[in-house]
Amino acid sequence: MSGLIRWLEQVWSVTVFSLLGLKQRLGSSLVTIIGIAGVVVVFIGILSVASGFRKTLQTTGDPESVIVMRGGSSSEMTSGLQIEEVRIIADAPGLARGDVQRSANQQAEQSPGSNRALASGELYVVLDLPRKGSDTPANVPLRGVDPQTVFAVRGNVEMVEGRPFEAGRNEVIVGQGAAMEFDNLELGDDIIVSENTWKVVGVFSTGGTVSDSEIWTDARVLQPAYRRGTSFQSVHARLESPEAFDTFKDALTSDPRLDVKVQLESEYHASQSVAFSAFITAIGVFIGLLMGIGAVFGAANTMYTSVSTRTREIATLRALGFGIGPVVFSVMAEALALAAIGGGAGSFLAYSIFNGFHAATINFQTFSQIAFSFAVTPALMIGGIVYAILMGFVSCIFPAFRAALLPVATALREL
Numbered sequence: 001m002s003g004l005i006r007w008l009e010q011v012w013s014v015t016v017f018s019l020l021g022l023k024q025r026l027g028s029s030l031v032t033i034i035g036i037a038g039v040v041v042v043f044i045g046i047l048s049v050a051s052g053f054r055k056t057l058q059t060t061g062d063p064e065s066v067i068v069m070r071g072g073s074s075s076e077m078t079s080g081l082q083i084e085e086v087r088i089i090a091d092a093p094g095l096a097r098g099d100v101q102r103s104a105n106q107q108a109e110q111s112p113g114s115n116r117a118l119a120s121g122e123l124y125v126v127l128d129l130p131r132k133g134s135d136t137p138a139n140v141p142l143r144g145v146d147p148q149t150v151f152a153v154r155g156n157v158e159m160v161e162g163r164p165f166e167a168g169r170n171e172v173i174v175g176q177g178a179a180m181e182f183d184n185l186e187l188g189d190d191i192i193v194s195e196n197t198w199k200v201v202g203v204f205s206t207g208g209t210v211s212d213s214e215i216w217t218d219a220r221v222l223q224p225a226y227r228r229g230t231s232f233q234s235v236h237a238r239l240e241s242p243e244a245f246d247t248f249k250d251a252l253t254s255d256p257r258l259d260v261k262v263q264l265e266s267e268y269h270a271s272q273s274v275a276f277s278a279f280i281t282a283i284g285v286f287i288g289l290l291m292g293i294g295a296v297f298g299a300a301n302t303m304y305t306s307v308s309t310r311t312r313e314i315a316t317l318r319a320l321g322f323g324i325g326p327v328v329f330s331v332m333a334e335a336l337a338l339a340a341i342g343g344g345a346g347s348f349l350a351y352s353i354f355n356g357f358h359a360a361t362i363n364f365q366t367f368s369q370i371a372f373s374f375a376v377t378p379a380l381m382i383g384g385i386v387y388a389i390l391m392g393f394v395s396c397i398f399p400a401f402r403a404a405l406l407p408v409a410t411a412l413r414e415l
Contacts, residue, residue: 032302033342036391039291040346040384041353044376046284047383048354050277052375053361057210057273062155063242064096065265068235068252073261075272076124076234083230085258086121089237092255094248095119096238098152119237120146120153123219125226127193129182131360138360138369140182142172142193144219145236153238154206161187162202167218173202177212177371181360185215193217194225210269213360213371236265276361292391299395303335304402331400332393339392343385350384351376 068089069079081089096118123144128137147167151157165171170193174185184191189200198217206212223229239245249262355376360369 028302028305029338032299032338033345035295035298036339036342036388037346037349039288039295039391040343040388041350042291043284043288043387044347044350044380044384045354045374046287047281047380048350048374048376049359049361050280050284051377051380052359052372053280053370054270054273054277055375056208056370056372057269062266063245063264064239065153065155066237066239066245066248067263067265067268068237069233069261069263071259071261076122079233081121081232081235081260083121083232085260086119086232086235088255088257089235089252089260090117090119090121092248092251094239094244094251096240116149117237118149118152119235120150121219121232122146122234122236123222123226123228124233125222127191127215129184129191132181132183138182140178140369141214142222143214143216144222144232145216147218150216150236153236154211155238156206156209157211158205160203160205162200165201165217168221169218170196170198170221171201172198172215172217173204174200175212175214175216175371176203176205177208177358177360178215178369179203180358181213181369181371191215193222196225208373210370213369288387292387296391296395299335299339299392300399302338303331303396303399328400332396335392335396335399336389339388339395340385342392343388346388347381347384351381 067076068081069076070081073079097116098118125142125144126139127142129140130137146153147165151164159173160176162173165173172191172193179185185200187200187203190197191200192198204212204216219232223231237248239248245264252258252260252262354374357374358371359374360371
């Protein structure tokens, strides 16, 4: 027992002495810290793209919002429903019914005397618009909705500028994210839709969901503009309660007149983020590994320099009876301390630079642009620090054992 206590005392003494000596090696230590911090900034920055994209899609929808598409469809772009099917869906049990919401800033009132289903038959097409400050066109989602029910169905829409579009007119309202990212979407602007001019009469917000990347108009006006007849692509609806989902789904999937897929809106949008998030995560990990290899070599060089400058110190300690273990631990502690400082600094810097940064990218499933904000989450910051410590550990293995195996007689000759 006394031997273990003595060994621990040696580890503590040598480690503290090594860390206190960092100020003597300030230049090389700063190089290591900056190198590791740079890797962590890039690593977290890239992964924050996937995190923000995923967050935008996964926060869209609530437990009472459902989407109905044609069976086998992977997205609204590949779906199609006839008007008769939309009517059957709207008559299904489990849907909320009541007075429709005609203004985005009014709450839908439920009335026993009203029998209107809160369901919106919708079209989903893309419109070419240039990005702000660029002539490069992008596919911006243009959604045809039911003007009488859409605000009650979505439930979280707020007009921040202008007014809702009027039914039967060539008018659109624009999501706040799309208005920030693309040209010709400011209040009062005109856009060309299928060779016709449509007026932007309002800007709306849904609290950062995917709908903020869209343009909305009356589906009945959009249908002839795109020669869609009386067809729709999906039905968005609001349930009586989350528990009514199974009743609603079973009624539709068992109806021989229909071939549809029923999903909670939150589940649908979460599935849309899988491909892009996986792609960006793979890129982030690959780049992080490449840069990490460079940082490991840089840190290892710093630790070799540290061991070289501490040759006399290490030899003296060994001559005084200190074992190999405490020497190894002291070198490792120095490397891990520098790595932890670099990781913490890199995480904080990544949060300051990237968190909340607004951007837009293409959704692989719908081939349309989605505006979103980078999200540097606590999990990403912790992951960056852990990665930094891992780099520090790998970089110190060989220098630590070099210090431990240094012949005492050879080192003492330098005194």
